[in-house]
Amino acid sequence: MTPLLELRGLTRSYGSLTAVDSVDLALAPGERHALIGPNGAGKSTLFATVAGTLRASGGSVLLSGQDVTSLPEGERARRGMVRTYQHSSLFLDCSVLDNVALAVQRVHRVAHRCDRAARRFRHIDTEARRHLDSVGLLGRAQDMAAALSHGERRQLEVAMVLATEPALVMFDEPTAGMSAAETERFVALMERLPERLTVLIVEHDLDVVFRLAERVTVLHLGKVLASGPPEAIRADEAVQRAYLGSARTEDLFAEAGGER
Ligand SMILES: Nc1ncnc2c1ncn2[C@@H]1O[C@H](COP(=O)(O)OP(=O)(O)OP(=O)(O)O)[C@@H](O)[C@H]1O
Incomplete structure (x- = not known):
């Protein structure tokens, strides 16, 4: 099956710093996929490069098999790839x-x-x-x-x-700044989204991530460190090491083996 979203060697540099380094990723239609990683891992840069907010320095972005790498954000949106912003975009x-x-x-x-x-x-x-x-x-x-x-x-x-009427919705830290009750309401809303929608979410709240995502990709120093189902990600030693010393280590393992 053609992936709804595919990244092939996607790279984005800021001068001499390669913030996103040859990332390969494929999301099946209807997949709920989360992008996580320690601070500075390259999540925001990858997100913006996929959406077309930032230009790629190398590699490609394919939407339903069509190469959209050179298209601006608005044109990608017209083709069904829509992103949210951390700051509100309301009137x-x-x-x-x-x-x-x-x-x-x-x-x-x-x-x-x-x-x-x-x-x-x-x-x-x-x-x-x-x-x-x-x-x-x-x-x-x-x-x-x-x-x-x-x-x-x-x-x-x-x-x-x-x-x-998007095919792919990209959520940029949607629960940032929310109270616990607001987060709960938001997660319930995300769980009710139409099944056909493909979702890519960058989220710091790992509790939210592990509830919503069918697959999780961990970025570290701009590269994909691990990608797989939530249980495998929690158990992955390289992921645990990447998060070591981060305040989020506890979140990562708090629910390991537990029920939700
Ligand atoms: N506009 C920029 N110019 C130069 N370097 C940048 C710029 N934006 C990000 N970086 C650097 O690129 C790397 C990746 O940053 P990015 O914000 O993508 O990571 P992140 O995983 O989203 O981090 P966080 O979780 O803290 O938001 C970092 O080293 C950061 O300092």
Whole structure:
């Protein structure tokens, strides 16, 4: 089967520093894949290079077998590869519903403005409400986005991503800054995402990673140190050594062998 996402020798340098070094990776359609690694391992750089936010210095990125390496981020998004940002990308002075309507409009290629005209087409309104419902925010549809809590804003961003009808969604540390309750709600939302969606997630909270991911890739010094199912990653001695001395070592092994 053709991988939904494939990286072949993907490399990104900053001057003489090779932050991402010849990374090979393949995600099957519908796979939930997490990218982890100690601080400075190259996760953010790899993520941005895959999304097209950063240019690759070498190697290639293939989406459903098509080489997208030379395409800018917007064109990759139009082809179904959508990323989230650590900082919010919402229109805070628009309603919650209008934020999603704008995302739906982009898919239907209708000119977008944050006012009532954004929803003058019934199908856009219906679609936007459906996506809001799927993330549990339909009850907040008429509120301003600015009135949402941090966790709710992240839920709204998921609705906006879903509205673009992506094949691959790349989440950049989605639970950063969330309370425990918000994280719990967010993980439940991620677990309810449509099965056909392929997900790549960079996440520092290893508890979240081990709950959501079917496969985990560990980066260390820009290279793939290990890639496999969560249980194998936890048991991997090279991974344990890479995390040694990091505050996250405990997270990595806290649940080893335990049930979730
Ligand atoms: N814009 C930049 N210019 C120069 N070096 C950079 C730049 N961005 C990152 N680096 C370096 O590249 C390496 C990888 O950094 P990157 O941020 O990708 O790692 P990371 O795994 O995401 O780290 P963290 O978990 O701390 O966010 C590090 O050595 C970092 O100092």
